[in-house]
Amino acid sequence: MGNVTGLRCLGCGADYQQAPIYVCDECFGPLEVRYDYDAIASAVSRELIESRPRNLWRYRELLPIDGEPTIGPYSGCTPLVKADRLARELGVDELYIKDDSVNHPTFSYKDRVVSVAISKAIEFGFTTVSCASTGNLANSVSAHAARAGLDCYIFIPDNLEQGKVVGSSIYGPRTVAVRGNYDDVNRLCSEIADKYGWAFVNINLRPYYTEGAKTYGYEVVEQLGWRLPGHIVVPTAGGTILPKIAKSFDEMRTTGLVEGDTPKIYTAQAAGCAPVVRALHEESKTIVPVKPDTIAKSIAIGDPADGYDVLDVVRSSGGWGESATDEEIVDAIQQLARCEGIFTEPAGGVTLAATRKLIEQGRIAGDEPIVVSITGNGYKTLEAVTGALEEPRVIDARLRDFDNLFEGLHSNRDQEMVGAKAAAG
Numbered sequence: 001m002g003n004v005t006g007l008r009c010l011g012c013g014a015d016y017q018q019a020p021i022y023v024c025d026e027c028f029g030p031l032e033v034r035y036d037y038d039a040i041a042s043a044v045s046r047e048l049i050e051s052r053p054r055n056l057w058r059y060r061e062l063l064p065i066d067g068e069p070t071i072g073p074y075s076g077c078t079p080l081v082k083a084d085r086l087a088r089e090l091g092v093d094e095l096y097i098k099d100d101s102v103n104h105p106t107f108s109y110k111d112r113v114v115s116v117a118i119s120k121a122i123e124f125g126f127t128t129v130s131c132a133s134t135g136n137l138a139n140s141v142s143a144h145a146a147r148a149g150l151d152c153y154i155f156i157p158d159n160l161e162q163g164k165v166v167g168s169s170i171y172g173p174r175t176v177a178v179r180g181n182y183d184d185v186n187r188l189c190s191e192i193a194d195k196y197g198w199a200f201v202n203i204n205l206r207p208y209y210t211e212g213a214k215t216y217g218y219e220v221v222e223q224l225g226w227r228l229p230g231h232i233v234v235p236t237a238g239g240t241i242l243p244k245i246a247k248s249f250d251e252m253r254t255t256g257l258v259e260g261d262t263p264k265i266y267t268a269q270a271a272g273c274a275p276v277v278r279a280l281h282e283e284s285k286t287i288v289p290v291k292p293d294t295i296a297k298s299i300a301i302g303d304p305a306d307g308y309d310v311l312d313v314v315r316s317s318g319g320w321g322e323s324a325t326d327e328e329i330v331d332a333i334q335q336l337a338r339c340e341g342i343f344t345e346p347a348g349g350v351t352l353a354a355t356r357k358l359i360e361q362g363r364i365a366g367d368e369p370i371v372v373s374i375t376g377n378g379y380k381t382l383e384a385v386t387g388a389l390e391e392p393r394v395i396d397a398r399l400r401d402f403d404n405l406f407e408g409l410h411s412n413r414d415q416e417m418v419g420a421k422a423a424a425g
């Protein structure tokens with residue numbers, strides 16, 4: 001059996017038994033999974049974790065399942081890349097990219113939360129799983145449902161990037177495109193979940209689903225040699241991942257796996273959908289919903305379900321938040337690709353662009369370990385950068401044609417270098 005003792009309301013503190021529920025009957029607050037941390041501390045150790053297969057279930061004592069995991073045997077344990085070239089460009093000493101763009105099977109951090117949610121859905125006896133999604137979650141639910149042999153319905157906005165539509169449909173779910181943005185989709189799905197009794201991973205299974213995001217933080221700590229970073233920058237959409245990374249750090253200290261001060265945690269949002277960052281900058285306790293208008297569609301959620309948790313965590317950790325325009329997003333995507341060979345979707349461009357601003361402002365110290373969270377793969381969102389890239393140079397299959405091209409390219413480069421030196425004084 002697992003170490004879950006039940007659910008607890010984050011609003012009024014009411015306790016509940018394990019069930020596919022997500023809001024409190026008393027105050028309508030969100031529910032969160034409770035654990036027996038004394039039992040976990042006595043059962044888990046660094047050596048035990050390191051001895052297990054390299055997937056997210058190496059931290060199973062801290063995850064909300066009661067039996068053996070059934071889904072996600074290859075999810076998690078993504079690289080923590082020491083980004084030395086990027087660090088030099090940003091003027092910092094120790095910079096890491098936590099790269100979930102290569103997560104299995106659908107190349108985003110959603111493979112973590114879905115592995116946990118569908119494992120729990122199976123424990124509860126569900127045979128149909130579903131989700132409301134801006135793309136990555138739909139991909140992951142579709143793939144994991146296919147592997148588990150479950151019926152699957154996914155609900156997405158009707159203007160989603162084609163790569164993410166295909167990236168879901170290939171697994172054979174019933175795909176429903178809803179006219180409107182994500183918030184419209186989510187409202188409809190709440191009604192469908194009540195009527196049809198399906199397992200919606202980010203609605204009635206939300207308390208369990210969100211726990212999967214903790215594995216991102218566990219891995220950062222383990223990959224840093226069982227130490228906490230000084231700073232971590234995380235994109236915010238619905239607000240799931242950032243508070244759970246903070247919870248993972250707290251749990252690792254509570255159970256004796258790591259020591260040290262709480263890292264400063266920063267939220268990053270697109271300028272066209274930044275309700276949490278705006279609340280931070282205005283020193284407000286209220287998050288005002290917005291209508292999204294950004295190329296970063298995977299984080300374009302104008303009314304974030306866990307936005308207030310994000311505010312609380314960021315403020316209590318001593319962190320901050322920044323937003324990025326579409327132009328800044330594309331520039332950061334290109335910089336990460338050029339420096340470190342990592343192609344991120346626009347959400348990662350948001351995170352890196354925000355990190356650059358935070359460093360320039362002096363809010364992130366350049367002599368402390370910094371982690372930048374990359375949560376999705378750029379090959380799903382080619383439309384975002386296509387117009388910013390150089391077109392291929394077309395030549396005939398003759399050596400002299402390439403010689404002429406090569407000479408011209410080098411001549412242009414030399415002129416650019418002379419201009420740059422002159423501008424530098």
